[in-house]
Amino acid sequence: MKLYDTLSRELKEVRINDRSLTMYVCGLTPYSEPHLGHAMKAIVFDVLRRYLEYSGFEVIHVENITDIDDKMINAADQNNTTVTEIAKENTKIYFDQMYALNVLKPHIIPKATEEIETIINIIKTLQEKDYAYAAEGDVYFRVRKSDQYGELSGRSLDGLKSGARVDLNPLKEDPLDFVLWKSKKQEEPSWQSPWGEGRPGWHIECTAMVNRYLGSQIDIHGGGQDLIFPHHENENVQSEAFSSSRPMSNHWVHNGLLRFGDDKMSKSIGNLVSVSDVLSQFSADAVRLFFLTSHYRSPLTFTEEAIASQEAAISRLKNALTPSNKTSSNKVLEINQDVDLFESAMNNDLNTPQALAILFGIVTKINQAKSFGEDIVPAQEVLRKLSKVLGFTLQNDKVLPDNLLSEVLDFTNQIKAKILDSGNTDILHKLSDVVLDDINVGKLDNNKRNAYLVNLLDAITEIRNYLRTNKLYELSDFVRDGLAEMDVVLEDSKDKSFWKYSG
Incomplete structure (x- = not known):
């Protein structure tokens, strides 16, 4: 299988030393109810995991919860509650909704607030290596000490300094340096550290969780394209500086963003569509099919009509799996070549639109064979198996009255x-x-x-x-x-x- 690697900007073969594969996906910051963009990311990496497992790999899947950061603190203040309570509530909603969408649960779901000791130890090591420095209770990463900074996002240090909004914090040696540890502010959650009470920065949290649960080098690191800079750029350089291992990840895999009209779906813009609202109107399979009809790296525009139109396609899949009541021929429908084509599409950078075309081609063949009285049972079993690879339940979500x-x-x-x-x-x-x-x-x-x-x-x-x-x-x-x-x-x-x- 080949996947596009954001760092090298090319399709690279997924190579591992044995049949076990490590995958870390940046998860939820649970400051509000999950929106459809979260579902898109979850379904993309769910399908990737399902296909890798179908291909014979044992996947160790870790997805974190960022349960402490500025957004969490602000949301708790606005809702007159605690960071812990708002994180607990929205995390539960998220995983309940992912279950409804038939998304496999990650094997490990670490929370940033439960990794403070690991975070502190990594920062101490970075400081010992002269990659980090303390200033009045804060700790910052020296960006210019890393020769690799900007490689992942394709940005230059000079371009960042001259063209981007730069933090003019007087505590920093360089405006581009980013925070590893933040000193305590009044009424904020905090933990004891060698630099005084405070809390971790966003980027160091993922470095700590990757290293603790998967090691210093992993096979796949995933997330949305909006995380490439600054989050994954910063995470990458600080992780390699800490471990002296390169690359941190063999593949950096990023899914495209969900759009509402011309804009990215975002709380700051106010154009979010909640997962619960969509699931109240459409089946989970139709929502999943809506995402998979577009290549995972491409942007996708949300409309209710686009999701609704997938219901008929899901019905076609279900209909093709209904038993035939008139088998009259000894001929068995053969679809081995279709399976090869399905796998070829998925092996080519998880090309789900092409894989779906193969899948619905099988549906057409089954319906035609059914009309000729051919034995379609083996083909139906294959169709059911390949549908499961894409995460379709093919269950009937609409419960209707008996009469x-x-x-x-x-x-x-x-x-x-x-x-x-x-x-x-x-x-x-x-x-x-x-x-x-x-x-x-x-x-x-x-x-x-x-x-x-x-x-x-x-x-x-x-x-x-x-x-x-x-x-x-x-x-x-x-x-x-x-x-x-x-x-x-x-x-x-x-x-x-x-x-x-x-x-």
């Missing part, structure tokens, strides 16, 4: 009759692909009943989309109004409609 299925089945027959009368029969296969012959509704268990109903409503919605596109407005309105009588509301976007149950 709705019989009502929708009756309405389906009405739709068929109307379409037959109109002569526009090309779209009828959408229903025939879903509706089972002689179905005994009463014998279905709750899960199968709900799954069947969701698929049926998805098919009816696809028919409505076809009718609208082809300007068959009378039939289109008939479908919309008939569903509305059953409390199934169709929401129209520019190109498509999406259903939701409002009862």
Whole structure:
């Protein structure tokens, strides 16, 4: 597998000495409820981990919690609570939401406040090596002592000094030096140290947690592109200065940023979309698919329509996994070549858009083979396995009332009759692909009943989309109004409609 390395600016093969691979991902600063940008980062590295494990590697995954920094302190003050309480509350919300998105839990989740001893020892070592100096209770890193500073972000020291906003702190030897330890301010959390009471700087926290749990050199260090500078730049140089080991990470992997219109999704701009809001409207699989349709290093623009449009694609995956009731041929559908193509896409810098194209190609082949009565069970098992690599649950998230299925089945027959009368029969296969012959509704268990109903409503919605596109407005309105009588509301976007149950 090859991954793009931000430091070398090239695709590099993932090389490890044995089958165990270390991956550290910069995690949450829990000063507020998680937003969709956090979910994007989590899903990107979740898929990377899943694929590495699928490929036979044992992955040791560490993701930190930055539970002490300026943002945490300010948020606690604004909410009249403590840093500890606000961190505890938002961290729980974050992992609950990641669970709902089917994100694998990291093996180790260290908190900065529980790593103070390690942090102090690393700063002391940096001071002994003359990379750090104390000034009135603060400790700073000497940026110009590192020959590598600026390599990760592609910035020069001269450019930083002349072109960037530089801290004119008189305690610093050089305006570019960054803080390792901050002296105590009134009412702030603090810990005892050789330099007096204080708290750690942001960048040193990750250096401490990487070294304690994974060692001085790791295989993959991940995070969003907004962390490249200054956070990862500073972390990289101080880590290598501390350990005298280079490189700190064989791969620096950074995901693109989620945008809202023309701006990055950010609390300071006020354009955040919470994970909870999105999950109240859309399935976890649709949210995940929205992220994976774009390459992980590319920016992605959020719209509700973009996520909603993924629900139909998820339904296609689910439909392809439904058992066939008419296997009549000895021919077995072979998709070994598709698996090779899927792996080739994932091996090429985690190219999920290409992998998804292969996945939905398998869906098409299964549906075609099903219509010819071929044995599709082995292919379905492969499809389920590859879907799991991408983290799809393919579970039915919409729980619908028991009586709705019989009502929708009756309405389906009405739709068929109307379409037959109109002569526009090309779209009828959408229903025939879903509706089972002689179905005994009463014998279905709750899960199968709900799954069947969701698929049926998805098919009816696809028919409505076809009718609208082809300007068959009378039939289109008939479908919309008939569903509305059953409390199934169709929401129209520019190109498509999406259903939701409002009862």
